[in-house]
Amino acid sequence: MANKIPRVPVREQDPAVRATNFEEVCYGYNLEEARLEASRCLNCKKPQCVAHCPVSVKIPDFIAKVLEGDMAAAARIIAQDSLLPAVCGRVCPQEAQCEGSCVLGIKGEPVAIGKLERFVGDWELENGSKEKADIQSNGHKVAVIGSGPSGLACAADLAKLGYEVTVFEALHKLGGVLQYGIPEFRLPKDKVVSREIDKVSRLGVKFERDTIVGRTVTIDDLMDNEGFEAVFIGSGAGLPKFMGIPGENLNGVFSANEFLTRNNLMKAYEEDSDTPCYVGERSVVVGGGNVAMDAVRTAKRLGADAYIVYRRSEQELPARQEEVHHAKEEGINFRMLTNPIEILGNEEGWVTGIRCIRMELGEPDESGRRSPKAVPGSEFEIPCDTVIMSLGTSPNPLLASTTEGLQTTRWGGLIANDEGATTREGVFAGGDAVTGAATVILAMGAGRKAAAAIDEYIRNK
Amino acid sequence: MFKIVEKRLLAPDIWLMNVEAPRVAHSAQPGQFVIVRGPEDGERIPLTVADYDREKGTVSIVIQAVGASTRKIVAIGQGECLADFAGPLGQPSEFIHEDIESLRGKKFLFIAGGVGAAPVYPQVKWLHEHGIQADVIVGARNKDMLIIIDELRKIAGNLYISTDDGSEGFHGNVTALMKDLIDNRGKRYDEVVTIGPMIMMKFVALATKEYGIHTIASLNTLMIDGTGMCGACRVSIGGKMKFACVDGPEFDASLINFDEAMRRQGMYKNKEKIADHRCRIGRDQ
Ligand SMILES: Cc1cc2nc3c(=O)[nH]c(=O)nc-3n(C[C@H](O)[C@H](O)[C@H](O)COP(=O)(O)OP(=O)(O)OC[C@H]3O[C@@H](n4cnc5c(N)ncnc54)[C@H](O)[C@@H]3O)c2cc1C
Numbered sequence A: 001m002a003n004k005i006p007r008v009p010v011r012e013q014d015p016a017v018r019a020t021n022f023e024e025v026c027y028g029y030n031l032e033e034a035r036l037e038a039s040r041c042l043n044c045k046k047p048q049c050v051a052h053c054p055v056s057v058k059i060p061d062f063i064a065k066v067l068e069g070d071m072a073a074a075a076r077i078i079a080q081d082s083l084l085p086a087v088c089g090r091v092c093p094q095e096a097q098c099e100g101s102c103v104l105g106i107k108g109e110p111v112a113i114g115k116l117e118r119f120v121g122d123w124e125l126e127n128g129s130k131e132k133a134d135i136q137s138n139g140h141k142v143a144v145i146g147s148g149p150s151g152l153a154c155a156a157d158l159a160k161l162g163y164e165v166t167v168f169e170a171l172h173k174l175g176g177v178l179q180y181g182i183p184e185f186r187l188p189k190d191k192v193v194s195r196e197i198d199k200v201s202r203l204g205v206k207f208e209r210d211t212i213v214g215r216t217v218t219i220d221d222l223m224d225n226e227g228f229e230a231v232f233i234g235s236g237a238g239l240p241k242f243m244g245i246p247g248e249n250l251n252g253v254f255s256a257n258e259f260l261t262r263n264n265l266m267k268a269y270e271e272d273s274d275t276p277c278y279v280g281e282r283s284v285v286v287g288g289g290n291v292a293m294d295a296v297r298t299a300k301r302l303g304a305d306a307y308i309v310y311r312r313s314e315q316e317l318p319a320r321q322e323e324v325h326h327a328k329e330e331g332i333n334f335r336m337l338t339n340p341i342e343i344l345g346n347e348e349g350w351v352t353g354i355r356c357i358r359m360e361l362g363e364p365d366e367s368g369r370r371s372p373k374a375v376p377g378s379e380f381e382i383p384c385d386t387v388i389m390s391l392g393t394s395p396n397p398l399l400a401s402t403t404e405g406l407q408t409t410r411w412g413g414l415i416a417n418d419e420g421a422t423t424r425e426g427v428f429a430g431g432d433a434v435t436g437a438a439t440v441i442l443a444m445g446a447g448r449k450a451a452a453a454i455d456e457y458i459r460n461k
Numbered sequence B: 001m002f003k004i005v006e007k008r009l010l011a012p013d014i015w016l017m018n019v020e021a022p023r024v025a026h027s028a029q030p031g032q033f034v035i036v037r038g039p040e041d042g043e044r045i046p047l048t049v050a051d052y053d054r055e056k057g058t059v060s061i062v063i064q065a066v067g068a069s070t071r072k073i074v075a076i077g078q079g080e081c082l083a084d085f086a087g088p089l090g091q092p093s094e095f096i097h098e099d100i101e102s103l104r105g106k107k108f109l110f111i112a113g114g115v116g117a118a119p120v121y122p123q124v125k126w127l128h129e130h131g132i133q134a135d136v137i138v139g140a141r142n143k144d145m146l147i148i149i150d151e152l153r154k155i156a157g158n159l160y161i162s163t164d165d166g167s168e169g170f171h172g173n174v175t176a177l178m179k180d181l182i183d184n185r186g187k188r189y190d191e192v193v194t195i196g197p198m199i200m201m202k203f204v205a206l207a208t209k210e211y212g213i214h215t216i217a218s219l220n221t222l223m224i225d226g227t228g229m230c231g232a233c234r235v236s237i238g239g240k241m242k243f244a245c246v247d248g249p250e251f252d253a254s255l256i257n258f259d260e261a262m263r264r265q266g267m268y269k270n271k272e273k274i275a276d277h278r279c280r281i282g283r284d285q
């Protein structure tokens, strides 16, 4: 029977080697491996994987096409529900979504849905049409703010419907977190991110970089003076948090966003980059999410002895399983149930260490989560040269503060309904700007939903 | 791409560039800054807006070539393009939100050091256009390093010059000149705005505190994005963490922790304690 075949292992760079370079960790499947893995799918009548995919990709259907060797057909099936398969195949938390509910996983290992999706996505980027799409304009203009996954998805869907879409991006490069946040070794920029964006360009979407909406131009300008009938806000959740402990302004303390932006957006790790970056001999990253894993593995690659300090236990680490696994293979030191209380420095104001306290998990609270409590008297120090704070991010208040009628929640998220409509007529929003820091697939899904709502809004106007 | 329509040498290694950036020109206000990248692979460099022309759609910046990245920017010629020119960023100067009548009742003194004369210009000009004549002190190492003097003279109330070597104007630094104006020449000021090297702004702030004059300083911290995303620009204002790029760049000078700001500004200077040669040390700012 098909499910007697063990999950086909994926080829990866040797951990000792990759811990010193920025090339992609995972090589992905080749055609033969992909077809063998595809043969493991049971093609369930009521596929749980589809039910647990945030955008309901028709997983068994595309896998059946992979098995047949018809990649073009597999790509078309995925494209009905997902714009960014080469990205999502690499960064989705599959273990909590599709693969986590695969029936094969009950007794053995689930189908490697993520790796198959990536295979199809890469095939499409390599072999798909590079022609400019021939779409008849419907004469209506829509502005999209932010070029992250939510903005790209919204722009692409609207362009396919004939809208004239302009994406405004604050930074000099497109892609949002895919460009400035997630490192090259996990998500290659030229091979994947740029080519996904080229796909959107070929639909006729225009991009204006270096444009900070709210500063360079306002939403009111765009709607009143430039003829945009609707606006989609996909501005993400980019504001870093700090802990508020003593020593956070010492030299050598960075937010994970700063550290990652220096390396990903500005390529500080490259020999000829003008942008500096300092990591020191030992670097401590505070936090346990994907961002923390990306920061700590970047620090390691820059030559530091790198640590994760996290206040809960390993089970609670919010990062993707694969990232934690890769980080361990690469020799990252994990200090669980540990919380920083002070960053220590020398007379010159440089970091010399981090003072922590041990934590234990208390009784579960109403939400069922066991909250960590400090163990009195258990303080200790970890000597280090840099501390990288990865404590989560929140939405930038700029657009809400410069746009009349745009309301936010108490924590700063834009208020929007299920279709993405905000409290201001003609203005829609989705992705991290609405939900707070979440995932690529949710942001992409929200962008597509909003595109449908914008189309309906303009047609009924 | 943003075209340099005019480029002029103002003083040794100090250039003025007039850049075609219609959207920025349309929105710019005194006190704000832009982020510039010279070549396509260059560093992001924050520079305060030195002037803007809404009709022509141009914005001026003044840039001193002090490190690898600034040298790359000034190497780009008139008629050529800067890769990026993003802005205007940060909060406009506080006074533009104030009631004009109450502004007219106030006596302003601007204290600029070095290239700080450039960002002072649009502020003095804005006040001038609203019927307010502000006094200005411009300080420099020597006479050759003075910039924008003629332009400032046209719009300022009184223009005072100080040079460290006495080659022009008052012999001494800007703080000494300010004290001389107040103590010996009967001048009275309600507001001081200071822009220049941090160490200069620190001493201006200490002096104005003694006189009890409300003082604003513009902080040129390290920055990357300039939109609040990285926190590289964080400073302590009255003991609270603020991001210079979105909460500033102008702050109440009496609340600024200048020592910390200077220390953070020099973070990448002479940093030899690096674990790996690939991790670059900074040469700029
Ligand atoms: C380091 C890191 C690792 C991550 N790893 C994963 C992972 O493995 N898997 C996963 O699913 N998710 C991951 N995430 C989360 C995921 O990247 C985000 O949820 C997703 O990118 C959100 O998409 P978005 O379109 O809402 O916003 P973003 O990707 O944040 O894009 C927003 C864009 O809008 C621009 N912008 C903001 N304000 C303005 C303005 N006023 N004018 C113009 N432009 C503006 C920004 O510059 C940015 O480019 C990670 C995030 C980070 C930071």
Ligand code: FES
Binding pocket: B222, B223, B224, B225, B226, B227, B228, B229, B230, B231, B232, B233, B234, B243, B244, B245, B246
């Ligand atoms: S420059 Fe990045 S937050 Fe201010």
